[in-house]
Amino acid sequence: MKPFTAIFWLLFSLAANANAKVNVVTSTTDLASIARMIGGDNVDVTSIARGTADPHFVEVLPSYMVRVQKAKVYLKLGMDIDRWAAPIIDGSRNGKLVVVDCSQNIAPLEVPTGKIDASMGDVHPHGNPHYWLDPDNGAIIASTIADALTGVDPAHAAAYAANLASFKSQLETHKAAWQQKSEAIRGIKIVTYHNSWPYFARAFGVEVEDFVEPLPGIEPTPSHTAHVIELIKTHQIQIIGVEPYFSMRTPETIARESGAKVVQLPPSVDGAPGAQDYFSLFDVIIDRLAAAR
Amino acid sequence: MHAMRRITALHAAVVWFGISAHQAAAQTLSNPDLSLVGDFRVVGRSQEAADSTGERELSFVFEELELDFNAYLNPYMRADVFIGIHGTGPDVDVEEAVMTVLRGLPAALQLSVGQYLLDFGKINTQHSHQWSWMDRPLMHRTMLGDEGLKALGARLTTLIPIGDSALGLSASAFSGSAFEAHEHAVAEGHESNEDAPAEIMGSARVSVFRQISDLWSAELGASYLGGDYDPTESLSTHIAAVDWKLRWRPDSYRAFSWVLETMRSEREVASVDSLATSIHTVDAWGAFTSAELQWTKRWSAGALFDWTQDATVADAETTAIGGFLDFWPVEETARIGLVYRHETSDRYNFDNDTVTLQFLWGMGPHKVHAF
Ligand SMILES: [Zn+2]
Numbered sequence: 106m107k108p109f110t111a112i113f114w115l116l117f118s119l120a121a122n123a124n125a126k127v128n129v130v131t132s133t134t135d136l137a138s139i140a141r142m143i144g145g146d147n148v149d150v151t152s153i154a155r156g157t158a159d160p161h162f163v164e165v166l167p168s169y170m171v172r173v174q175k176a177k178v179y180l181k182l183g184m185d186i187d188r189w190a191a192p193i194i195d196g197s198r199n200g201k202l203v204v205v206d207c208s209q210n211i212a213p214l215e216v217p218t219g220k221i222d223a224s225m226g227d228v229h230p231h232g233n234p235h236y237w238l239d240p241d242n243g244a245i246i247a248s249t250i251a252d253a254l255t256g257v258d259p260a261h262a263a264a265y266a267a268n269l270a271s272f273k274s275q276l277e278t279h280k281a282a283w284q285q286k287s288e289a290i291r292g293i294k295i296v297t298y299h300n301s302w303p304y305f306a307r308a309f310g311v312e313v314e315d316f317v318e319p320l321p322g323i324e325p326t327p328s329h330t331a332h333v334i335e336l337i338k339t340h341q342i343q344i345i346g347v348e349p350y351f352s353m354r355t356p357e358t359i360a361r362e363s364g365a366k367v368v369q370l371p372p373s374v375d376g377a378p379g380a381q382d383y384f385s386l387f388d389v390i391i392d393r394l395a396a397a398r
Numbered sequence: 399m400h401a402m403r404r405i406t407a408l409h410a411a412v413v414w415f416g417i418s419a420h421q422a423a424a425q426t427l428s429n430p431d432l433s434l435v436g437d438f439r440v441v442g443r444s445q446e447a448a449d450s451t452g453e454r455e456l457s458f459v460f461e462e463l464e465l466d467f468n469a470y471l472n473p474y475m476r477a478d479v480f481i482g483i484h485g486t487g488p489d490v491d492v493e494e495a496v497m498t499v500l501r502g503l504p505a506a507l508q509l510s511v512g513q514y515l516l517d518f519g520k521i522n523t524q525h526s527h528q529w530s531w532m533d534r535p536l537m538h539r540t541m542l543g544d545e546g547l548k549a550l551g552a553r554l555t556t557l558i559p560i561g562d563s564a565l566g567l568s569a570s571a572f573s574g575s576a577f578e579a580h581e582h583a584v585a586e587g588h589e590s591n592e593d594a595p596a597e598i599m600g601s602a603r604v605s606v607f608r609q610i611s612d613l614w615s616a617e618l619g620a621s622y623l624g625g626d627y628d629p630t631e632s633l634s635t636h637i638a639a640v641d642w643k644l645r646w647r648p649d650s651y652r653a654f655s656w657v658l659e660t661m662r663s664e665r666e667v668a669s670v671d672s673l674a675t676s677i678h679t680v681d682a683w684g685a686f687t688s689a690e691l692q693w694t695k696r697w698s699a700g701a702l703f704d705w706t707q708d709a710t711v712a713d714a715e716t717t718a719i720g721g722f723l724d725f726w727p728v729e730e731t732a733r734i735g736l737v738y739r740h741e742t743s744d745r746y747n748f749d750n751d752t753v754t755l756q757f758l759w760g761m762g763p764h765k766v767h768a769f
Binding site: 162164167168170171172195196198199322350 | 562615
């Protein structure tokens with residue numbers, strides 16, 4: 106009898122734990138950060154991808170599957186960037202999981218027209234998926250998450266609504282501060298490694314002139330690198346922004362040849378020291394760009 | 399017989415898709431994901447027999463064109479079909495044609511029905527183009543079959559969380575005809591009754607996957623399969639395997655992985671002497687290991703050790719060692735591989751050196767990176 110009693114108590118306490126908070130798993134740290142602010146004490150949130158990892162490529166591990174098996178909600182980025190989430194979700198065998206595509210209400214940029222294929226590199230058919238880097242899209246993501254949490258946990262609907270309102274008002278305060286701070290970078294021309302920044306650029310008036318990658322997802326080539334060096338010289342571009350998961354080698358070569366400065370720009374929460382949540386992420390990006398001018 | 403089964407299976411796959419295409423039209427669903435993998439090789443081999451006669455040959459090999467169809471059938475199920483076309487001839491082979499119930503079953507079970515690569519050990523579940531070492535391990539060829547073990551049957555799997563680790567359990571029941579190729583190899587002139595239904599065999603695998611840190615992960619697995627593989631003579635086989643994989647993935651530029659698999663086979667074999675057929679048991683061990691390091695986005699290199707005792711002939715061993723180099727010219731859709739392999743066997747009296755240059759490409763939806 107004794108072992109059975111032990112197992113019963115173990116299962117019971119696990120079940121009780123699972124009921125205490127809504128278990129949320131997200132594809133990336135940015136969604137996790139927003140989900141924590143909306144969910145507050147009523148949720149337990151973890152992200153599959155690390156903040157310093159490339160969100161396009163995440164290995165499908167059984168440990169992720171068991172994490173999703175215990176979850177109630179999965180928040181994915183969508184727009185084809187986290188295709189790896191599908192085999193993780195399938196592998197979890199979780200029939201009650203609510204899967205929420207956080208891109209569902211945003212207005213995408215760079216939606217390709219006409220036929221796309223691999224000769225254009227790793228182009229995303231539904232548009233550029235780095236949409237969380239516009240703070241206005243952060244508000245849309247927050248609303249989507251609040252709806253999802255309310256759906257699975259209606260008992261705390263009022264708390265989620267209050268947290269959403271508070272998130273939005275905090276975001277407005279931050280936006281005012283960012284707009285002021287970003288005066289220093291308004292109108293600057295930059296080159297970035299990958300096309301991760303069109304939403305950020307639109308929000309803060311930065312002009313992204315070209316990319317270290319010749320095409321999305323394609324490793325730098327000597328001819329394209331030479332072209333970028335020329336472009337930096339003729340347009341007097343000062344900054345080469347590099348996401349933390351790319352090699353510094355080619356950007357540093359370009360910097361040496363052109364006189365521009367290499368700056369590591371974290372596109373995600375936890376991608377750099379100080380970028381510990383969705384709000385401070387923008388502070389770090391703006392500060393790093395401003396400091397490099 | 400073998401070709402016959404293949405064609406029947408292919409026919410089944412075509413009919414299956416006929417049905418799903420019909421339903422797709424009715425439900426205005428999109429087409430299944432379609433991927434193609436091409437594997438073309440240039441093989442140079444120098445062979446030396448003990449009587450010191452040797453030969454050298456260079457050949458172009460169309461190793462495989464693989465057609466993959468994958469689609470969800472509904473929110474609970476998906477179907478995956480992998481068809482291999484070998485050479486330019488009519489040698490078509492259904493590698494997998496399987497329907498899986500992904501969710502909705504109790505105890506986090508998944509049910510697969512159809513033909514699938516049996517999860518016996520780790521390597522048998524992979525398609526050959528996933529291996530940088532290119533050649534199927536020797537112990538697989540003698541114990542499981544020249545093309546590995548494709549089970550025609552049904553499988554239940556589950557995944558149980560133990561803290562952050564994952565305990566995987568899997569059990570299969572499948573047709574013993576998967577072993578018929580051996581039977582022919584074993585007993586020359588021993589005619590099998592083609593119309594006799596094959597025996598049902600069983601297999602099970604237990605595995606523990608653990609993420610040691612953000613960068614390191616490891617999996618340890620143990621598998622068993624057994625049963626009568628020949629209905630006429632009621633010959634039995636029992637095989638056990640232990641597999642291990644260690645992986646390090648610090649960023650998208652670098653990776654290290656080490657796989658180790660060892661197997662023990664116990665098989666009843668019929669031998670035909672002039673008039674009488676006698677049955678005896680052959681015990682065999684085998685081991686395969688390979689380690690591979692990717693040090694930049696485009697290059698990786700590794701080494702392999704491959705050894706086995708023959709599953710059907712007592713006291714016969716084959717050993718191979720080798721090294722390999724992989725180069726991705728642009729991204730993961732195209733790979734050039736080079737393998738050097740030295741293979742020897744005293745019993746079979748050969749000493750081979752093989753150099754293979756492989757051109758591998760894949761079109762269609764990007765493959766995700768599974769552990
Ligand atoms: Zn991208």
